[in-house]
């Protein structure tokens with residue numbers, strides 16, 4: 004049975020130019036439970052997970068798995084299974100071909116490919132090209148990849164995206180089973196409702212900061228709940244509640260007992276032999292609590308401390324001339340999964356010279372953590388950093404291209420990029436649907 008390991012984020016921060024995507028995030032995910040990693044779009048979930056998986060170097064802080072950084076793991080694929088973007092599988096390759104390549108690279112038996120495809124319910128589609136898979140099937144393939152090395156730790160970014168209700172139900176059961184086997188399962192989502200029935204523990208991130216860490220049932224204070232109760236014999240019910248020491252207020256139809264659970268109220272009524280016609284818990288819906296936490300309306304004691312009120316509003320800020328670091332999806336390892344060989348030489352590229360299982364790596368060559376010290380304080384721009392988006396060369400090129408259509412005088416001079424783009428589009432249309440390059444059939 005694979006060993007689950009503690010995932011530990013210790014004050015991890017990532018700045019992209021002037022944008023602080025993750026800000027001093029400190030949290031843990033334990034073995035044996037499914038931990039939900041929740042936050043709204045842009046909260047910093049993917050960046051946090053990419054730092055954990057050695058795909059992005061933190062600006063400061065540390066993320067470890069069983070006390071080791073991903074790059075230090077001797078057998079990464081057998082220690083951590085991860086899937087970040089299901090959409091980046093090569094459309095021209097079959098599901099089985101993808102997994103076979105990874106299995107070979109990690110020195111795993113070919114039979115494991117069939118095993119994991121069976122585990123995720125893709126055995127029948129194993130020989131089909133991924134370009135013909137539905138999003139839900141690609142999610143399952145991502146999960147199969149993650150399970151390839153039978154790892155004790157699973158890190159899954161939005162695994163329920165694209166699944167139909169049946170698929171979501173299957174995923175819930177499957178993740179629960181993996182956790183019960185002793186694995187550490189960290190699952191991100193931007194919807195509480197999506198993971199509510201799956202997770203035992205929660206980490207909630209908002210604007211790069213931890214705003215809650217704990218069990219699902221700790222999200223709201225029990226004192227916020229009340230039980231509404233009624234009986235055909237209200238006098239007897241009132242006496243039963245008083246006898247049990249349960250304070251209550253009178254409603255038009257029944258009573259409300261603040262801070263008392265349904266079990267206690269029901270037990271009080273049962274002890275007095277009072278029949279009930281209504282027994283209902285009332286309180287803030289968990290989704291409401293979640294939204295209040297991410298909006299900062301509600302502050303939980305487990306949230307990262309914010310030293311000054313200014314610090315909260317400065318979490319997302321853009322320096323006008325900051326160069327925004329961009330990482331293209333196709334710079335990532337295949338399937339946007341951590342490379343079986345955690346190459347420290349690059350944020351995203353793999354190094355074919357060193358195979359899986361190569362010894363622990365030193366920090367040399369990893370995108371060096373950049374110090375915050377001495378950075379000038381940039382003016383906060385609130386929650387809409389894209390409004391101060393710094394245009395890249397590609398943006399300027401695109402602007403020039405479209406401007407040529409607007410400007411009649413320049414209409415004779417078509418930019419050199421247009422024919423190239425046209426050629427590429429034609430080539431794409433000839434390739435598999437959804438493909439951007441001709442695929443092989445390995």
Ligand SMILES: Nc1ncnc2c1ncn2[C@@H]1O[C@H](COP(=O)(O)OP(=O)(O)OP(=O)(O)O)[C@@H](O)[C@H]1O
Nearest residue numbers: 019024043044045046047048049050193328329330
């Ligand atoms: N390579 C990058 N260069 C510049 N900014 C980036 C980069 N990657 C992420 N960001 C920014 O960092 C912030 C956090 O993004 P991230 O993708 O981690 O959030 P998320 O919680 O995963 O969001 P979603 O649920 O939408 O995927 C966003 O403001 C995003 O625009």
